[in-house]
Amino acid sequence: MLKFSIEAKSGKARRAILKTAHGDIRTPAFMPVGTAATVKAMTPDMVLNCGADIILGNTYHLMLRPTAELIAKMGGLHKFMNWSKPILTDSGGFQVMSLSSLRKISEEGVKFKSHIDGSAHLLTPERSMEIQYLLGSDITMIFDECPSFPITHAKAKKSMELSLRWAERSKKSFIKRDGYGLFAIIQGSVYEDLRKISATELHDIGFDGYAIGGLAVGEGHKLMVDTLKFTMPYLQENKPHYLMGVGKPIDIVAAVKEGIDMFDCVIPTRSGRNGQAFTSSGTVNIRNEKFKDDNKPLDENCSCYSCKNFSRAYLNHLFKAKEILGSILLTNHNIHYYQNLMHEIREQISADNFDNFALEFMAKYS
Amino acid sequence: MLKFSIEAKSGKARRAILKTAHGDIRTPAFMPVGTAATVKAMTPDMVLNCGADIILGNTYHLMLRPTAELIAKMGGLHKFMNWSKPILTDSGGFQVMSLSSLRKISEEGVKFKSHIDGSAHLLTPERSMEIQYLLGSDITMIFDECPSFPITHAKAKKSMELSLRWAERSKKSFIKRDGYGLFAIIQGSVYEDLRKISATELHDIGFDGYAIGGLAVGEGHKLMVDTLKFTMPYLQENKPHYLMGVGKPIDIVAAVKEGIDMFDCVIPTRSGRNGQAFTSSGTVNIRNEKFKDDNKPLDENCSCYSCKNFSRAYLNHLFKAKEILGSILLTNHNIHYYQNLMHEIREQISADNFDNFALEFMAKYS
Numbered sequence: 001m002l003k004f005s006i007e008a009k010s011g012k013a014r015r016a017i018l019k020t021a022h023g024d025i026r027t028p029a030f031m032p033v034g035t036a037a038t039v040k041a042m043t044p045d046m047v048l049n050c051g052a053d054i055i056l057g058n059t060y061h062l063m064l065r066p067t068a069e070l071i072a073k074m075g076g077l078h079k080f081m082n083w084s085k086p087i088l089t090d091s092g093g094f095q096v097m098s099l100s101s102l103r104k105i106s107e108e109g110v111k112f113k114s115h116i117d118g119s120a121h122l123l124t125p126e127r128s129m130e131i132q133y134l135l136g137s138d139i140t141m142i143f144d145e146c147p148s149f150p151i152t153h154a155k156a157k158k159s160m161e162l163s164l165r166w167a168e169r170s171k172k173s174f175i176k177r178d179g180y181g182l183f184a185i186i187q188g189s190v191y192e193d194l195r196k197i198s199a200t201e202l203h204d205i206g207f208d209g210y211a212i213g214g215l216a217v218g219e220g221h222k223l224m225v226d227t228l229k230f231t232m233p234y235l236q237e238n239k240p241h242y243l244m245g246v247g248k249p250i251d252i253v254a255a256v257k258e259g260i261d262m263f264d265c266v267i268p269t270r271s272g273r274n275g276q277a278f279t280s281s282g283t284v285n286i287r288n289e290k291f292k293d294d295n296k297p298l299d300e301n302c303s304c305y306s307c308k309n310f311s312r313a314y315l316n317h318l319f320k321a322k323e324i325l326g327s328i329l330l331t332n333h334n335i336h337y338y339q340n341l342m343h344e345i346r347e348q349i350s351a352d353n354f355d356n357f358a359l360e361f362m363a364k365y366s
Numbered sequence: 367m368l369k370f371s372i373e374a375k376s377g378k379a380r381r382a383i384l385k386t387a388h389g390d391i392r393t394p395a396f397m398p399v400g401t402a403a404t405v406k407a408m409t410p411d412m413v414l415n416c417g418a419d420i421i422l423g424n425t426y427h428l429m430l431r432p433t434a435e436l437i438a439k440m441g442g443l444h445k446f447m448n449w450s451k452p453i454l455t456d457s458g459g460f461q462v463m464s465l466s467s468l469r470k471i472s473e474e475g476v477k478f479k480s481h482i483d484g485s486a487h488l489l490t491p492e493r494s495m496e497i498q499y500l501l502g503s504d505i506t507m508i509f510d511e512c513p514s515f516p517i518t519h520a521k522a523k524k525s526m527e528l529s530l531r532w533a534e535r536s537k538k539s540f541i542k543r544d545g546y547g548l549f550a551i552i553q554g555s556v557y558e559d560l561r562k563i564s565a566t567e568l569h570d571i572g573f574d575g576y577a578i579g580g581l582a583v584g585e586g587h588k589l590m591v592d593t594l595k596f597t598m599p600y601l602q603e604n605k606p607h608y609l610m611g612v613g614k615p616i617d618i619v620a621a622v623k624e625g626i627d628m629f630d631c632v633i634p635t636r637s638g639r640n641g642q643a644f645t646s647s648g649t650v651n652i653r654n655e656k657f658k659d660d661n662k663p664l665d666e667n668c669s670c671y672s673c674k675n676f677s678r679a680y681l682n683h684l685f686k687a688k689e690i691l692g693s694i695l696l697t698n699h700n701i702h703y704y705q706n707l708m709h710e711i712r713e714q715i716s717a718d719n720f721d722n723f724a725l726e727f728m729a730k731y732s
Binding site for chain 1: 402403404406407408409410411431432436439440441446447448658659661671675676677679680682683684686687689690691693694695
């Protein structure tokens with residue numbers, strides 16, 4: 001129930017528009033992560049001014065606090081956090097594995113204890129769909145099991161098969177509405193045969209978009225790209241392709257080259273709070289002593305609020321003094337950098353110059 | 367070297383314009399505190415949008431980190447922190463007493479160790495003037511000794527006399543420039559005879575403005591107002607009057623009633639980071655459980671960004687989840703509340719209705 005229109009292609013890279021109930025998403029798109037109903041250290045206006053068309057919310061965090069029911073009562077996640085553009089929510093599957101304790105996985109779903117207060121919860125495909133419906137997500141993700149990495153072929157197969165059964169249950173309980181979509185998640189770790197089965201069977205069920213899950217879990221850039229190379233041919237071309245949890249700028253450029261349309265990652269926000277910035281000259285840590293009397297902007301080629309108004313010396317001071325404004329300004333810059341990169345990627349696709357751009361980009365920043 | 371034009375009076379309250387090198391200050395004015403070259407949790411744009419004409423910087427903090435010399439090298443405090451409106455800096459006298467360790471006071475000045483790294487420093491009237499000059503402050507404060515409270519008459523007298531000698535030295539080393547001014551600080555604790563001597567002798571030396579120091583140190587609202595009542599008659603009427611470190615909204619209204627024109631205080635910013643908000647219905651702590659599903663804005667009568675765009679339920683969630691955005695939004699609201707209060711005070715003075723307004727305000731919020 002989502003309209004996806006490819007506007008231009010360059011090699012395997014595609015530029016498109018994905019239409020949702022809360023507006024259009026220009027792809028390739030990067031979704032800043034708004035875990036607990038806030039993109040950390042940013043006002044929604046700042047996120048908007050950076051050029052983001054869509055943000056991501058985390059089902060796991062929101063179901064525990066303040067709860068999906070409370071957010072629904074307050075008018076849904078968009079209204080609650082004052083973000084009127086599209087929102088994608090993950091299914092809780094990944095975070096329940098990485099954050100909760102005392103997990104017990106069964107055919108039914110995952111029993112776990114909250115990392116906040118130790119309370120017991122059960123997350124099933126049906127409950128995940130219900131939570132994402134209560135939140136009002138434009139794009140709902142199916143509930144899947146996220147296997148660890150590295151994992152044996154046998155275990156990856158068993159997990160992928162469980163995820164397939166959960167995908168069917170997710171689709172069954174997803175309430176169809178115009179402008180709202182359900183994305184599948186292809187699993188299978190780094191095994192081509194498993195990725196093929198997962199992709200093929202998910203396409204048989206039929207979804208509005210297809211995500212690649214189980215990457216960005218420590219496998220490294222090369223194995224990630226290799227996995228994409230053998231997985232992407234099994235994806236339906238006229239649907240959006242989303243690489244979950246990725247990544248660094250070079251990962252994004254490499255993945256767009258393989259036909260990926262959507263990304264999310266905590267890197268720009270988390271790095272921003274830690275003093276690390278992405279710039280046209282590569283990554284820099286603003287805490288570095290060499291910046292203490294450097295009157296130049298963080299990135300001389302950047303037009304963001306942080307770069308137009310403040311010096312490296314000032315940012316260095318803010319981080320030394322542990323001032324909140326340091327986190328605000330660097331997060332703002334990093335999100336702007338990522339959105340600007342996506343803009344550049346889209347332009348290069350339109351100019352049918354993406355593969356050259358990608359080669360140069362990888363050479364410069366690898 | 368500052369022009370101060372009284373535009374309206376209502377009882378002892380005055381409305382005026384104080385002209386500085388970086389623009390006009392509408393008084394009565396409240397100065398948000400920007401201790402370490404940032405009003406905590408705010409961008410300078412946000413402070414500006416709240417209606418502030420002037421902010422305060424702390425000499426003690428800035429001399430230690432990043433140092434006045436570095437700020438001067440970066441083009442001065444206004445440029446460093448991207449605040450183009452007026453800045454008042456305190457002299458370091460108060461913070462050296464409250465924050466540093468191993469203080470040793472002599473006729474020359476105060477030797478102390480930094481609370482940041484234990485390094486040894488000497489602050490004298492001459493050095494304080496030099497630091498504030500390096501920062502580029504529109505309004506420089508004389509270097510004084512801030513006595514503790516309570517204090518005996520004998521000790522308060524001795525301290526006040528030392529501060530008078532330091533005031534003379536401050537004036538001598540202050541570099542006069544058009545649009546830049548030097549304010550004296552009247553001491554004498556809660557003793558009328560000492561306040562009279564301090565005020566009279568400081569007026570004999572001659573300054574661009576007169577501050578009341580040594581209040582807001584735990585003496586309470588009544589003793590503060592009583593001290594103002596017997597001190598204010600000794601102040602030159604055609605100069606600005608600044609009550610340092612004050613305070614709560616009721617303190618401000620009561621002090622304007624006695625003829626005070628300028629205020630600074632960390633209350634709106636510190637409270638904001640702690641979840642406490644000033645509203646038209648009094649102070650509220652947004653962490654309170656009763657707000658968790660309250661869809662109303664923080665203050666229904668407020669037009670700030672925080673109140674126009676977010677609910678109490680959302681703010682309550684942000685504070686529970688320890689999200690930076692909570693501090694941003696509540697600080698923004700509180701600064702807006704204070705600036706709005708000053709606007710209302712000025713309008714009530716223009717309408718010659720200030721004493722009635724003050725009575726009603728005190729009755730409602732005391």
